[in-house]
Amino acid sequence: MQNSPSKILGLLACLPLAVVISTAYAQSDVTQPGDPVIASSSNSPGSEGVANAIDNTQAKYLNRDSANDANPSGFVVTPSVGITRVTGMTITSANDAPERDPKTVILEGSNDTQVGGWNDPTNTWVLIAGVTNIPLFTARFQTQAFFFQNFKPYRHYRWTVLATQSDLTGTHNSCCMQVAEVELLGSTLPPDVTQPGDPVIASSSNSPGSEGVANAIDNTQAKYLNRDSANDANPSGFVVTPSIGSSLVTGMTITSANDAPERDPKTVILEGSNDADIGGWNNPTNTWTFIAGATNIPLFTARFQTQTFLFDNFTPYKHYRWTVLATQSDLTGTHNSCCMQVAEVELLGTAAPQDVT
Ligand SMILES: [Ca+2]
Ligand SMILES: [Ca+2]
Ligand SMILES: [Ca+2]
Ligand SMILES: [Ca+2]
Known part of the structure; x- marks a missing residue:
């Protein structure tokens, strides 16, 4: 018995849909507003604190430690959904001052029970990915996405800006690092396929x-x-x-x-x-x-x-x-x-x- 052309067309039509669904599942943001976050320091204006980095709004996180790229700045987040495998991130530029946008970012993971602070010596951090030479954000509230291979699941993530766009923009950045939003793209772990009593x-x-x-x-x-x-x-x-x-x-x-x-x-x-x-x-x-x-x-x-x-x-x-x-x-x-x-x-x-x- 042959497959009718209409049946094959139907299958083809289904295929891209299935791919889109699985992609959306695999690449959703594992953080959500209210997840525990720790700033690299408290060197932020009161209304531009670290919680803004993952609040799902255009409100920005600004940290002055990165003035003149003198020090890194960023945050630690512990996704409340639990252990996740992250294979990408998005960064959304803030409302103004493109020289403050991130240019070099690293993402690390930790499976420690608790995180004692941004850079607590009792914690172990493992490099997941480094994103260097991020292209200039050509607009405000522009989102860039970055994907990488990672097979390791983690409880905590540390997101660090090592350099800002600064002079590439024609303006030296003597202020700070700022972002409107950061997403960590990944998924929770799949469930156990075994159960007690299985042969x-x-x-x-x-x-x-x-x-x-x-x-x-x-x-x-x-x-x-x-x-x-x-x-x-x-x-x-x-x-x-x-x-x-x-x-x-x-x-x-x-x-x-x-x-x-x-x-x-x-x-x-x-x-x-x-x-x-x-x-x-x-x-x-x-x-x-x-x-x-x-x-x-x-x-x-x-x-x-x-x-x-x-x-x-x-x-x-x-x-x-x-x-x-x-x-x-x-x-x-x-x-x-x-x-x-x-x-x-x-x-x-x-x-x-x-x-x-
Ligand atoms: Ca989010
Ligand atoms: Ca935000
Ligand atoms: Ca089990
Ligand atoms: Ca057991």
């Missing part, structure tokens, strides 16, 4: 009775412990078949267990299978395809700490195999002669698109 197969039964494989996805801090990874002699992990059906997984979280950091995962691989049935952890009748590897996972610096890993994946799968190839072991100062253990694993993604015909 799981352990890499082996070499676990204490109360620390079996079901604990890996039970949504509690109860841990899964497998002794096969003592001395990193053998891999250990599990296969899970999400009961929601085929899913597209683009990330995972790993939460450390209650004790013994040397047992935490250091190298993990995730594979997918679309076989009808899984015959076991490593059954020769099954086909597994590599999806992503997380190598040199940073030390978990606390118990029940969650680390998140995001990756590109365009293939939906019915089954997932999560394998720990190495534990943190000696990096912690203690050799791991026991096992691998985790409090929880999440596979982040969405249900696979369904055939609508």
Whole structure:
């Protein structure tokens, strides 16, 4: 049976719409007015403070620290929507004085529990993107957008102007940095495609009775412990078949267990299978395809700490195999002669698109 031309045209007509929707979702502003913000300093006029940077109006944020580009200025924001992955930003010029517009901006991220201040030594910041030589804003309240690759999700963002447009405008900037608005474009993390009770197969039964494989996805801090990874002699992990059906997984979280950091995962691989049935952890009748590897996972610096890993994946799968190839072991100062253990694993993604015909 042939597809009628009208049906094909209909499908083509749908395609751009679908793209637009997904683009809009992926690139929405993760900040909102009222989110906690910390100014680089209080060197602002009373009515032009830092909250104006994300207030969704043309009201401007002005900071005098950047007079003559002597010092950086900007802000820290903690999006109230939670952990996000940011892959772009917009900057909107303020009402006047183009020499004060940003020319060089850096964006950093932090996953610290709390931010102690703009430049608090207890906080760790990681560079996400630098935008240099921003073109002149040719109008007031003009918005420029910048996109970059970033696979790391963060709780907090630090947005810093290192240089203003100043002399490029023909006017030396002896005043300040100013912006009408800044948006951080990105998305919240996709949800966990697994749920407690989903069929799981352990890499082996070499676990204490109360620390079996079901604990890996039970949504509690109860841990899964497998002794096969003592001395990193053998891999250990599990296969899970999400009961929601085929899913597209683009990330995972790993939460450390209650004790013994040397047992935490250091190298993990995730594979997918679309076989009808899984015959076991490593059954020769099954086909597994590599999806992503997380190598040199940073030390978990606390118990029940969650680390998140995001990756590109365009293939939906019915089954997932999560394998720990190495534990943190000696990096912690203690050799791991026991096992691998985790409090929880999440596979982040969405249900696979369904055939609508
Ligand atoms: Ca906004
Ligand atoms: Ca504003
Ligand atoms: Ca658990
Ligand atoms: Ca879960």
